[in-house]
Amino acid sequence: MNIHDVAKKSGLSVVTVSRVLNHSPSVRESNRQKVLKAMEELNYQPNSAARSLVRGKTGVIGMSINNFNDSFYDRVIRVVNRKLTEQGYFLALSIAENEDEGDNFLFQKDRVDGIILLSPLEEEASVEELKRKNIPFVLLDNQFQHEDVPSVVVDNYQGGYEATKHLINLGHTQIAFIGGPSVFLSVAERKRGYSQALEEAGLTSFGTDSCGFTVSGGYEVAKRWVREDKLPTAFFCGDDFIALGVVQALRDEGIRVPHDLSVVGFDDQQFAGEFYPRLTTVRQPEAQMGSIGVDLLMQLIHGEVMPPAVTKLAPQLLVRESSANVRLT
The missing domain is CATH 3.40.50.2300 (Response regulator)
Incomplete structure (x- = not known):
């Protein structure tokens, strides 16, 4: 099955089918539904690589982290992955550890549509490289303030x-x-x-x-x-x-x-x-951090006007059993 079969089945043009596959907002909803129904009946699965070539996009968002030995990282990654999946993107992880982040294999425009840097160690080198390569990116839990780079940090x-x-x-x-x-x-x-x-x-x-x-x-x-x-x-x-x-x-x-x-x-x-x-x-607030980070990156990718560079989130004190009134002697 190919795009021509879908066009014939739906009674619409190949151009209209292509626009539906590429999520074009110019397609009438009635025509979109005809195309989707035809795809379902034909069990047609569009080739993601071919679609990426047409759109000039990879459909991949890269995330660079230092390690997994932290449930804070785990919770951020899970939220980011879920939000990206909902928007049709695949998340690719790069674990930097002690390596030079300037050599990160994800930092190439033909490999990703954007990058999320989570708690970067070699932050300034990474920022300069991504700027030089004109790759959209955001910073999460970063160490330095960059006025022209969107970032999400905790207070x-x-x-x-x-x-x-x-x-x-x-x-x-x-x-x-x-x-x-x-x-x-x-x-x-x-x-x-x-x-x-x-x-x-x-x-x-x-x-x-x-x-x-x-x-x-x-x-x-x-x-x-x-x-x-x-x-x-x-x-x-x-x-x-x-x-x-x-x-x-x-x-x-x-x-x-x-x-x-x-x-x-x-x-x-x-x-x-x-x-x-x-x-x-x-x-x-790792869930909020991950969610806002994805939203900011999508705005960058789509060329939308950006809000102020730094988003600062409020933490929450959780009182449990390890703290109590001072013992009087």
Whole structure:
């Protein structure tokens, strides 16, 4: 079966059938339905490669990520994939890890119609390459602000502020912060929110530290603080993996969470609500981030006028079992 058979079956011209296949808005709805009915009766499946050649499009959207070891990434990808599928696009993933993102195999116009960069590490190099190759792209959870590039980020400052304010409202005055690697803007913003909440309450930081976004990193930091005998009444951890490591280290030392010491995380990883004590944390609106990212990219691809470059989303504090009123001695 081919396009001529569909035209004959529907009683319409080959041109009209072609317009229906290419989603042209100029086709009358009655004619569109005739073509679709003829295709169904003939069990006609249009060749996607041939259609791409005609339209000058690949039907593929690329997404570059660093790893899968994070349920935040997983939730963003699922939303992006679902929205793209609804619009007739196929999602192709590229896992950059430690490779030079400038060599990303998806960064070619004959391979994709657009690119989504999720939490890029070599961000500036990728932005320059995509601009040079004139490939439509958007940034999600990026580190730097680019006035001419659409991006969707979470208000990490607000998240850090609300997490710390929650602990202050529970009566804690000795609150420490353990963040991730300093290369990430999100880490600096969460720490800035922590500092602002303390300042407004007339408090000073009990202390700050940093490690990788890992359970072992949080475990080692907490163990060191225990050895140095300088424990606060509450830890705000800039990541759930770090928070889990802190809880495990404290448990090993016979320190009960939240009875003796409160712990708050960030991200709402999948495990956060599944281990004991269930973790109080700050959830990032990953579904909203993925959905808006796709909408922005589609606007770029279709040549529509773009909104302001940066879309900032509000996080949500989820109060569970790992935080409680300060224990009075």
